[in-house]
Amino acid sequence: MSPPAIINPSVLSADFAELGKACRDAMDWKSDWLHLDVMDGHFVPNMTFGAPVIGKLRKHVDRPKEAGGLGTFDCHMMIAEPMRWASIFRDAGADMYCFHYEAAVTSVGAKDPADTQTTEKCTPKNLIRYIHELGMQAGIAIKPKTGVDVLWDILAAEDEKERPDMVLIMTVEPGFGGQKFMASELHKVTALREKYPNLNIEVDGGLAEGTIDQAAEAGANVIVAGSAVFGAKDPAHVIQVLRDAVDKRRGGEKL
Numbered sequence: 001m002s003p004p005a006i007i008n009p010s011v012l013s014a015d016f017a018e019l020g021k022a023c024r025d026a027m028d029w030k031s032d033w034l035h036l037d038v039m040d041g042h043f044v045p046n047m048t049f050g051a052p053v054i055g056k057l058r059k060h061v062d063r064p065k066e067a068g069g070l071g072t073f074d075c076h077m078m079i080a081e082p083m084r085w086a087s088i089f090r091d092a093g094a095d096m097y098c099f100h101y102e103a104a105v106t107s108v109g110a111k112d113p114a115d116t117q118t119t120e121k122c123t124p125k126n127l128i129r130y131i132h133e134l135g136m137q138a139g140i141a142i143k144p145k146t147g148v149d150v151l152w153d154i155l156a157a158e159d160e161k162e163r164p165d166m167v168l169i170m171t172v173e174p175g176f177g178g179q180k181f182m183a184s185e186l187h188k189v190t191a192l193r194e195k196y197p198n199l200n201i202e203v204d205g206g207l208a209e210g211t212i213d214q215a216a217e218a219g220a221n222v223i224v225a226g227s228a229v230f231g232a233k234d235p236a237h238v239i240q241v242l243r244d245a246v247d248k249r250r251g252g253e254k255l
């Protein structure tokens with residue numbers, strides 16, 4: 001059976017002047033994790049917030065171990081140089097550091113924002129190892145134009161410290177909330193689930209009551225939803241609908 005549903009509201013669609021309240025509300029609505037979209041204005045054409053804000057939000061939500069596994073800060077790093085910032089986000093309170101494959105393979109392996117000396121290339125496996133050494137879980141995300149094939153070698157890494165804990169399949173072009181769900185990306189989820197029944201597979205972008213069944217059917221279990229949750233009259237109900245869709249698919253396991 002595939003892993004349990006993890007419902008993961010994105011605060012991208014919340015009122016940024018009241019982010020602490022948004023995080024507390026989302027946990028009251030029975031969210032499992034919180035999805036924090038970090039955008040740098042380079043990797044994506046938008047900017048959100050960085051480690052100082054995440055450090056402040058951490059004070060509003062228990063660490064997962066204190067809350068029985070709930071309250072994971074899933075940091076979706078839409079930034080150009082993910083290795084440089086990993087330790088800073090760890091110190092701020094990130095639990096899952098989910099970087100983009102496209103950013104990793106085009107950046108250097110410097111481990112400090114101020115490092116101008118390092119020229120060695122970053123690789124996804126080295127970065128995953130480093131994230132694990134820092135004590136975080138490692139996620140790897142791919143954009144719609146990136147094929148799922150790039151992930152096979154990484155998922156099959158001989159050393160488990162170089163294997164990701166989660167894969168994120170983007171179902172919109174990263175950068176903005178409230179975009180239309182791209183069902184064309186779900187074949188990647190299906191292919192991953194066939195090979196990896198126990199992997200946490202996250203989908204992000206346009207997930208809502210009208211699109212969750214397709215994503216759940218493909219095998220996604222970590223469900224990000226921003227506008228569908230924070231724009232809802234009854235966010236707790238939406239979260240329950242998302243969870244039920246994943247659980248229904250698990251109950252009638254097809255794989």
Ligand SMILES: O=C(CO)[C@H](O)[C@H](O)COP(=O)(O)O
Pocket residue numbers: 010012013035037076172173174175176177178179204205206207224225226227228
């Ligand atoms: O990574 C993202 C955008 O790049 C967001 O997590 C995502 O778009 C969530 O918003 P919505 O559910 O409204 O699509």
Ligand SMILES: [Fe+2]
Pocket residue numbers: 010035036037076204224
């Ligand atoms: Fe995201």
